[in-house]
Amino acid sequence: MALLEIKNLHAAVEGEEILRGINLSVDRGEVHAVMGPNGSGKSTLSKVLAGHDGYEVTGGQVLYDGKDLLDMEAEDRARLGVFLGFQYPVEIPGVANTYFLKAALNAIRKHRGEDELDAVAFLKRIRERASLVNMDENLLKRAVNEGFSGGEKKRNEIFQMAVLEPQLAILDETDSGLDIDALRIVAQGVNAMRDPDRAFLLITHYQRLLDHIEPDYVHVLVNGRIRQSGGKELAEELERSGYALFEENAA
Amino acid sequence: MSASSKTIEEITGKRGYEYGFVTDIEQEWAPPGLNEDTVRFISAKKDEPEWLLEWRLEALRGFMEMEHPNWAHVKYPPIDFQAISYYAAPKNQPKSLDEVDPKLLETYEKLGIPMHEQEVLAGVDTSDRKPEVAVDAVFDSVSVGTTYKDKLAEQGIIFCSMSEAVKEHPELVKQYLGTVVPRKDNYFAALNSAVFSDGSFVFIPKGVKCPMELSTYFRINAGHTGQFERTLIIAEEGASVSYLEGCTAPMRDENQLHAAVVELVALDDADIKYSTVQNWYPGDENGVGGIFNFVTKRGLCAGKRSRIAWTQVETGSAITWKYPSCVLKGDDSVGEFYSVAVTRGYQQADTGTKMIHMGKNTRSTIIAKGISAGHGEQSYRGLVRVAPTAKDARNYSQCDSMLIGDQCAAHTFPYIDAQHPGAQIEHEATTSRISEDQLFYCKQRGIGEEEAVSLIVNGFCRDVFKKLPMEFAVEAQKLLEVTLEDSVG
Numbered sequence: 090m091a092l093l094e095i096k097n098l099h100a101a102v103e104g105e106e107i108l109r110g111i112n113l114s115v116d117r118g119e120v121h122a123v124m125g126p127n128g129s130g131k132s133t134l135s136k137v138l139a140g141h142d143g144y145e146v147t148g149g150q151v152l153y154d155g156k157d158l159l160d161m162e163a164e165d166r167a168r169l170g171v172f173l174g175f176q177y178p179v180e181i182p183g184v185a186n187t188y189f190l191k192a193a194l195n196a197i198r199k200h201r202g203e204d205e206l207d208a209v210a211f212l213k214r215i216r217e218r219a220s221l222v223n224m225d226e227n228l229l230k231r232a233v234n235e236g237f238s239g240g241e242k243k244r245n246e247i248f249q250m251a252v253l254e255p256q257l258a259i260l261d262e263t264d265s266g267l268d269i270d271a272l273r274i275v276a277q278g279v280n281a282m283r284d285p286d287r288a289f290l291l292i293t294h295y296q297r298l299l300d301h302i303e304p305d306y307v308h309v310l311v312n313g314r315i316r317q318s319g320g321k322e323l324a325e326e327l328e329r330s331g332y333a334l335f336e337e338n339a340a
Numbered sequence: 341m342s343a344s345s346k347t348i349e350e351i352t353g354k355r356g357y358e359y360g361f362v363t364d365i366e367q368e369w370a371p372p373g374l375n376e377d378t379v380r381f382i383s384a385k386k387d388e389p390e391w392l393l394e395w396r397l398e399a400l401r402g403f404m405e406m407e408h409p410n411w412a413h414v415k416y417p418p419i420d421f422q423a424i425s426y427y428a429a430p431k432n433q434p435k436s437l438d439e440v441d442p443k444l445l446e447t448y449e450k451l452g453i454p455m456h457e458q459e460v461l462a463g464v465d466t467s468d469r470k471p472e473v474a475v476d477a478v479f480d481s482v483s484v485g486t487t488y489k490d491k492l493a494e495q496g497i498i499f500c501s502m503s504e505a506v507k508e509h510p511e512l513v514k515q516y517l518g519t520v521v522p523r524k525d526n527y528f529a530a531l532n533s534a535v536f537s538d539g540s541f542v543f544i545p546k547g548v549k550c551p552m553e554l555s556t557y558f559r560i561n562a563g564h565t566g567q568f569e570r571t572l573i574i575a576e577e578g579a580s581v582s583y584l585e586g587c588t589a590p591m592r593d594e595n596q597l598h599a600a601v602v603e604l605v606a607l608d609d610a611d612i613k614y615s616t617v618q619n620w621y622p623g624d625e626n627g628v629g630g631i632f633n634f635v636t637k638r639g640l641c642a643g644k645r646s647r648i649a650w651t652q653v654e655t656g657s658a659i660t661w662k663y664p665s666c667v668l669k670g671d672d673s674v675g676e677f678y679s680v681a682v683t684r685g686y687q688q689a690d691t692g693t694k695m696i697h698m699g700k701n702t703r704s705t706i707i708a709k710g711i712s713a714g715h716g717e718q719s720y721r722g723l724v725r726v727a728p729t730a731k732d733a734r735n736y737s738q739c740d741s742m743l744i745g746d747q748c749a750a751h752t753f754p755y756i757d758a759q760h761p762g763a764q765i766e767h768e769a770t771t772s773r774i775s776e777d778q779l780f781y782c783k784q785r786g787i788g789e790e791e792a793v794s795l796i797v798n799g800f801c802r803d804v805f806k807k808l809p810m811e812f813a814v815e816a817q818k819l820l821e822v823t824l825e826d827s828v829g
Contacts, residue, residue: 139784143776167786179781183799192795193785200786232799249785 099148109313125310168200170256276301360591370427399533402524505541539569544579560589566597575610608643620656627686630658641673665694668702683716712748
C-alpha cells in the first residue's frame with residue numbers, strides 16, 4: 090500500500106473550486122515533484138493535505154498509511170508524520186526557535202507513546218540537524234522566524250523538518266525567493282533526509298530545484314488537475330516548452 | 341468564523357479560577373458603614389497611637405469631600421460605601437507562627453504559599469533546595485503570620501505587618517507614611533488612608549542587600565467586606581530588595597472592593613524591585629461578581645542613582661484601576677514599569693504608569709503588554725512628565741496590545757508633558773491578533789490549539805516575564821495558561 094493515496098480530490102476556497110479531481114499515489118522512499126503555473130492549485134493541494142481549515146474539501150478521498158487523512162485535525166496529521174514546509178513561514182514573536190521545536194517534538198513523541206526527550210538529547214539533536222542546513226546557532230535562540238531573511242526562513246523550515254523526521258514531507262515552493270547558494274543548502278538538507286521510509290512531495294514552479302534534488306516522478310498540475318505524469322525528463326521538457334502546452338490541452 | 345477562532349473563544353470565554361474557595365473560620369467584624377466611628381473602631385482594634393488616629397480621621401474628612409473619579413475607561417454601578425464592612429479578622433489572633441490556626445495554614449497551603457521556614461540542618465546539602473522566600477500572609481484585614489522575621493532581623497532588616505510596625509517602629513512609620521502617596525492624593529488613596537488595616541512593612545538598612553525574596557500574599561475571605569491594605573517599603577542608601585505580592589479571593593456574586601496603597605522610598609544608590617501577580621476573582625462568565633481593584637502604588641526615587649522597578653502580571657479582578665508610578669527625584673535615578681494585563685469575560689482594566697522626571701539625567705522605561713479576550717476591555721494609560729529641572733531626561737515606552745476574538749477592545753492613552761527642551765521621549769505602540777496563520781503553523785508542527793495559544797501569548801509577554809524573579813516567572817506563565825485555556829476538552 091502506498092504511503093499517500095489521493096483519489097479524485099476536489100477542494101474549494103470561498104466557494105471557488107480550485108482542485109478538480111486530483112489522483113496521486115506516493116510511496117515510501119519516493120520523491121515526487123508537482124509542478125505547475127501560478128494559480129494551478131499547487132499550494133491549495135499542500136494546504137489541504139496538511140489540514141488548513143480555510144479550504145473546503147468538496148469530494149474525493151485521501152489515505153495516509155491506510156487512514157482517512159481528511160478526517161484528522163491538522164495537529165494529528167503532523168503527529169502522524171505529515172510535515173509541510175511553508176511557502177511563507179510565519180513569525181511567532183517572543184517564542185524561541187528551540188522552545189517551539191521542543192514543544193512540537195514532544196507533542197509528536199507523546200502521540201507515539203514515547204517519553205519526552207531530555208534537554209541534553211534534544212540539544213544534541215538540534216545541533217546535529219542545524220549543521221545539516223548550515224544553520225547559524227544564533228537563529229536557534231531567536232524567536233521563530235522573527236526578523237529572519239527570506240532565505241533564513243526557508244532554511245529554518247528544512248531544519249525543522251530535519252528535527253521532526255516526518256514520514257511525508259510536503260515542501261511548498263521551498264525554492265522560491267532563494268539565491269543559488271541558499272537553494273543548494275536547502276537541496277543538500279533534503280537529499281540528506283532522503284530515506285527508504287520517507288516520501289517527499291516537492292511543490293515547485295521552476296525546474297531549477299530539480300537540478301539539485303532528483304525526483305523519481307514529476308507531475309504537471311494545471312487548472313486543478315494533474316495533466317501529465319512522468320520521470321524527471323518531464324521537468325526538462327517543461328523547462329523548454331513551458332506550461333502553455335498543457336494549458337492548451339486543457340482547453 | 342473559522343473553527344479555530346471558535347476554539348479560541350471557548351478557551352478564553354470560560355473561567356478557570358482555581359482559588360475561589362472560602363475558608364470557614366470564626367471572624368470578627370466591624371459593623372458596615374463608613375464614618376468616624378468606623379475609623380475609631382479600626383484604630384482601637386489595632387491599639388494605635390493618637391497621631392495615627394488623627395491622621396486617619398483627616399484622610400476620612402478629605403475623602404468625604406472628594407468626588408468619585410470618572411475619568412477611567414471602565415464602567416461599574418455606584419459603590420455603596422456604607423454597605424461595606426471595613427474590618428474583618430480571624431477571631432483568634434496568633435502570637436507566633438506556631439499558633440496560627442491550622443485552617444489558615446491549610447488555606448495558604450491550598451494556595452501554594454509556603455508558611456513554614458525551611459529548617460537548616462547541620463551537614464545537610466541544601467544546594468538543590470528552592471530558594472528561601474520570606475512570606476507575610478494577610479487574611480482579610482490582618483496579617484496572620486510572617487516568616488523568616490528573625491533571620492532577616494540579624495541583618496537589621498525589618499519585615500513585618502504594618503500593624504506591628506506601628507507598634508514596634510513608630511518613628512519609621514511616622515517619618516515615611518504618606519510621604520509618597522499623600523493621604524488625600526486621590527479618592528481611593530484617601531479612603532485607604534482612613535480605613536487601612538494591614539499590609540507589609542519593609543525596612544532595609546544602609547548598605548544591606550536583602551538575602552531573600554520578600555513576599556506578601558493577600559487573601560480576601562470574608563463576604564461584604566473590602567481589603568484596604570497599606571504597604572511601605574524603605575531602602576536606605578545602597579540597600580536593595582526584591583519584593584513580590586500575590587492576591588486571591590473566593591468566588592462570590594457580589595463585587596468586593598480592594599483599595600490598597602503602596603509606597604516605596606529609595607535613598608541614594610538603593611534598588612527596589614516590586615513585583616505583583618494579581619489574581620483576584622474576576623467574576624463569572626456573565627460579568628457577575630469579582631473584585632474592584634482600585635490601587636495607588638507609587639515609588640519615590642529620593643536618592644541619587646536609585647532605582648525602582650515595578651513588574652506586574654494582572655490576570656484577575658472584575659475591574660482594575662492601577663498605575664504604579666515612579667517619582668524620579670534623585671539625579672541619575674531610574675524608573676521601570678513592566679506590565680502584562682489580561683482581560684477576558686467581562687473584565688475591565690485601566691492600567692499603566694506615571695514616570696515623573698525631576699532629577700537630572702533620570703531615565704525611565706515602560707513596557708506594557710495587554711491581552712484582551714472575550715468581552716474584555718483594556719486601556720493602557722500612561723503619563724511621562726519631564727519637569728523643568730530634569731536636564732537630559734530620557735524615556736522609552738512600548739505598549740503592545742493583543743486581541744483574541746472580535747468582542748474585546750484595547751485602548752491606549754499616552755500622555756506626555758515635557759517641560760525641558762532636552763527631554764528625549766520615545767513611544768511605540770502596536771496592536772495585534774493571534775492570526776489563523778500562526779495557529780495553523782503551530783498545529784502543522786504537531787502542537788495542539790490550546791498549547792499553541794498559550795505559546796503565542798507567552799511569547800508576546802516574554803519581555804515582561806523575564807523581569808520577574810525566576811520562580812515567579814514560571815508561576816506567571818502557568819497562571820496565564822490556566823487563565824486562558826483551562827476548560828477546553
